[in-house]
Amino acid sequence: MSAPPPPVPRPATSSVPSLGYRILAGGTRLIPLLVALVLLPVAVLTFLRSHGVTLPVSIVTVEVAGVVISVLSTLRYILRPTSAYGPLSVATSSVTVGYLLVLWVQSTYRFALPNSSVAIAVDYSRLVELALIVPLLALAAGLVTTVEDLRHPGERLPFDYPP
Amino acid sequence: MASSASSPARRPPGLYRLSRLLRRLSAVVLLVLVVYLATVGYSAYELASSSHQSGGFSASFASNNTVAVTGSLSVTNPGFYPVSGFSIALRIQNSSGALLGQLWQGPETLAAQATTSFPIALYLPIAPNSAASSLLENDQVLTVGVWGNATYAYLFPVSIHFDQNKSWGAPFADLRVSLGTPTIVNGALVVPLTLSFSNDASFAELGILTTILESSAGETCGTVSFTLNVPSQTAYDQTQNVVLTSGCSVAGGSADSTFTGEGTTVALPPEPLP
Numbered sequence: 001m002s003a004p005p006p007p008v009p010r011p012a013t014s015s016v017p018s019l020g021y022r023i024l025a026g027g028t029r030l031i032p033l034l035v036a037l038v039l040l041p042v043a044v045l046t047f048l049r050s051h052g053v054t055l056p057v058s059i060v061t062v063e064v065a066g067v068v069i070s071v072l073s074t075l076r077y078i079l080r081p082t083s084a085y086g087p088l089s090v091a092t093s094s095v096t097v098g099y100l101l102v103l104w105v106q107s108t109y110r111f112a113l114p115n116s117s118v119a120i121a122v123d124y125s126r127l128v129e130l131a132l133i134v135p136l137l138a139l140a141a142g143l144v145t146t147v148e149d150l151r152h153p154g155e156r157l158p159f160d161y162p163p
Numbered sequence: 164m165a166s167s168a169s170s171p172a173r174r175p176p177g178l179y180r181l182s183r184l185l186r187r188l189s190a191v192v193l194l195v196l197v198v199y200l201a202t203v204g205y206s207a208y209e210l211a212s213s214s215h216q217s218g219g220f221s222a223s224f225a226s227n228n229t230v231a232v233t234g235s236l237s238v239t240n241p242g243f244y245p246v247s248g249f250s251i252a253l254r255i256q257n258s259s260g261a262l263l264g265q266l267w268q269g270p271e272t273l274a275a276q277a278t279t280s281f282p283i284a285l286y287l288p289i290a291p292n293s294a295a296s297s298l299l300e301n302d303q304v305l306t307v308g309v310w311g312n313a314t315y316a317y318l319f320p321v322s323i324h325f326d327q328n329k330s331w332g333a334p335f336a337d338l339r340v341s342l343g344t345p346t347i348v349n350g351a352l353v354v355p356l357t358l359s360f361s362n363d364a365s366f367a368e369l370g371i372l373t374t375i376l377e378s379s380a381g382e383t384c385g386t387v388s389f390t391l392n393v394p395s396q397t398a399y400d401q402t403q404n405v406v407l408t409s410g411c412s413v414a415g416g417s418a419d420s421t422f423t424g425e426g427t428t429v430a431l432p433p434e435p436l437p
Contacts, residue, residue, distance in 0.1 A: 118325040126318040127200075134193045141185035148178035156182075159175045 014158040016081045026078040030070055038066035052113070056106035065099040081157055083149040089142025096135035104128040203316045206242025206275075210315075213239040220283075223366050224334075224427040228290040230298055232283075239278040244316035246273035252310040253285060258303055263287050263295040273313075291432050298331060299431055300338045302363050305329045332363030332396070340374060340418035340434040345407070352407045356387055356418075359400040368393040370424030376405060376436070377416045384411035391422070 017025070041062045045055055072095060076088035107125035112118065148156060175183070220234030232255075240246055250269030256262055264287040273279045287295040297303065311323045343355035356376070362368055368391045376384045385405040393399045407413065417433040 116325065117327075118323065120324075121322045123320040124318070127196075130192075130318070131196055134189050134196065137185050137189035137192065141182045141189065144178055144182040144185065148176070148182065151178070152176070155176055156179045159179055 013163045014161040015163050016157060016161045019078070022078045022080070026074045029077060030074045033070040033073055034066070037070050038063055041066065053111055056109055057103060061099075061102060065095070065102075068095055069099065080160060083146075083153060086142050086144075086146030086149050089145060090139055093135040093139035093142055097132060097139065100128055100132050100135065104132075199316075202243050203319075206244050206316065209241045210246075213241050221365065224422075224424055224429055225286060226427050227286075228288060228293075228429060229286040230289050230295065232285040232287065234283050235280050236283055237278060237280045238273055240273045240275055242316075243275055245275050246313045246315050247317070249273050249313040250311070251281070253283070254308040254310075255285070255287065256306045256308070257294075257297065258306075261294045263298070263305070270312075289429060291430055296432055298333060299335050299429070300333050300360075302333050302336050303331050305331050332365060334362055334364035334366070334368055335422075335431060336361040336363040338420070338431060338434065340420065340436070342376075342413065342436060343402070348404075348406075352409070353404045354385070354407055354413070355402050356405045357400065357402040358389055358420075359398070361398045362393040362395060365395055367395055368422070368424065370422055370427075372420055372422045372431075374418050374420045376407070376413045376418055378411050378413060379415040382408075382411055384408050384413050384416065 042059055045057070045059050045062060048055060069092060072088060072092040076085060076092055079085055079088060104125055107128050108121060108123045110119065110121040113120070145156070174180075220232065222230055222232050225231035236251070238246075238249075248270040249272065250267065252268075253266040254262060255264050264285055266283065266285040268281055268283060271279065271281065287298060289295050289299055305328070307327045307329050309323075309325055309327065312321070314320050338360040339358075341357045341359075343357065345352050345354040347353070354376075356374065358372065358374065370391055372389045372391050373386065374389070375386050378384055385407045387403050387405045389401055389403065391399065413436050416436045418436055419433045420431040422429045422431060
């Protein structure tokens with residue numbers, strides 16, 4: 001008679017914050033996200049434009065992409081205990097990848113210094129390509145989480161929200 | 164005995180660990196990129212604010228019928244990142260767009276937190292009928308086109324181009340060779356030859372200018388030499404007698420002048436004689 005397999009050690013409990021708390025925390029978290037992804041880039045673009053340096057990326061693109069990524073990220077945070085977390089992670093990362101691809105297409109920037117014959121071209125495509133690693137890794141993580149939630153719903157909660 | 168329901172997790176499931184690892188890697192890459200961008204921004208600002216000197220440029224006659232424009236470019240890079248593949252190209256054109264000379268320097272690496280100097284030497288051919296021969300006798304405005312290429316902080320290829328107009332003062336500006344009335348001295352035909360020009364160049368002319376008078380058939384009729392010690396921005400006007408070869412007529416001929424200085428010989432464009 002063979003011995004029974006050892007039980008998989010797993011915490012059975014988790015301390016998932018309430019929806020109201022998550023909304024409050026997510027809303028608070030949204031503020032620095034908007035500052036980093038919208039206000040700061042728009043301020044830099046506006047400052048450069050006021051000095052005669054117009055980058056190829058439009059302010060509207062930065063605003064829309066920044067707001068969408070921030071909102072998706074906040075939703076992901078709020079819905080982290082649910083099975084929507086994985087798909088939202090994938091969506092957030094996908095939008096970020098798309099945003100970076102838009103920047104990549106416009107990543108050779110040529111400008112002329114005002115009141116001079118000086119023309120400068122800067123290529124930052126390699127930086128954008130490196131930056132793509134960040135959302136691509138997050139995208140992969142989101143896919144893995146989606147698969148995990150499909151196979152074992154709730155399995156990750158005790159680890160995401162330890163008691 | 165502790166039950167499995169109450170025992171803490173010692174090892175999360177594989178998928179969870181994989182997802183967590185990917186998220187952490189993503190966060191680490193993001194952090195590295197943020198730090199990199201911050202230091203690049205700071206370094207680029209320091210580089211742009213530092214003093215770059217392109218001083219000591221001077222022009223002079225060089226060997227092989229050339230005018231040498233020499234100097235140095237000193238670039239200070241106080242930032243954290245090197246400037247690699249730094250190369251610079253110069254093209255000098257006259258007012259009509261003719262290319263007089265060009266230079267390609269590099270590629271070099273400007274080390275971080277260091278000053279790097281580049282010697283620059285551009286030789287413009289001034290032999291008769293060459294594109295730059297007009298530099299000898301004509302003051303003019305030259306267009307100096309500058310192209311620079313480099314890769315900053317490993318990831319940012321940067322190119323820069325600008326044009327600058329430079330006034331050129333000719334060393335033999337408005338050169339004129341004029342002949343006076345021939346006379347017979349001791350049975351030989353002697354003609355006074357007046358050489359006049361203005362040294363508008365930035366350098367003094369020290370040497371001997373030899374003028375050969377030729378007939379319209381190319382026969383040498385006479386030779387005269389002038390000793391030059393003409394400071395910059397100074398006019399020159401001297402007359403000497405030339406003994407002409409018997410039977411040789413300079414009418415319709417030309418005066419071919421050659422300047423010989425220290426280590427250099429410059430042939431000036433022929434001056435037609437009336």
